[in-house]
Amino acid sequence: xxxxxxxxxxxxxxxxxxxxxxxxxxxxxxxxxxxxxxxxxxxxxxxxxxxxxxxxxxxxxxxxxxxxxxxxxxxxxxxxxxxxxxxxxxxxxxxxxxxxxxxxxxx
Numbered sequence: 046x047x048x049x050x051x052x053x054x055x056x057x058x059x060x061x062x063x064x065x066x067x068x069x070x071x072x073x074x075x076x077x078x079x080x081x082x083x084x085x086x087x088x089x090x091x092x093x094x095x096x097x098x099x100x101x102x103x104x105x106x107x108x109x110x111x112x113x114x115x116x117x118x119x120x121x122x123x124x125x126x127x128x129x130x131x132x133x134x135x136x137x138x139x140x141x142x143x144x145x146x147x148x149x150x151x152x
């Protein structure tokens with residue numbers, strides 16, 4: 046099933062110079078809290094990808110911003126104002142080496 050037809054656009058062409066990977070931990074892993082956070086991810090334009098994962102974090106997000114000040118504003122709004130967030134760790138992307146949504150389908 047095809048979910049979407051997408052184009053991979055240069056981040057510079059759309060003035061989104063910062064990409065960060067964020068590991069998010071929730072206060073508790075209860076269904077209501079998880080569902081609320083999933084909904085927040087889906088409705089937030091800056092979040093390009095969001096994964097509910099196992100391991101050290103509960104979610105991994107790929108977030109875009111125009112600059113570091115824009116990312117700081119995003120963190121204040123999206124993380125600090127959310128009482129369900131226990132903490133988050135940010136990794137700034139230095140270079141996008143590969144960007145693809147193509148699956149390696151066997152013929």
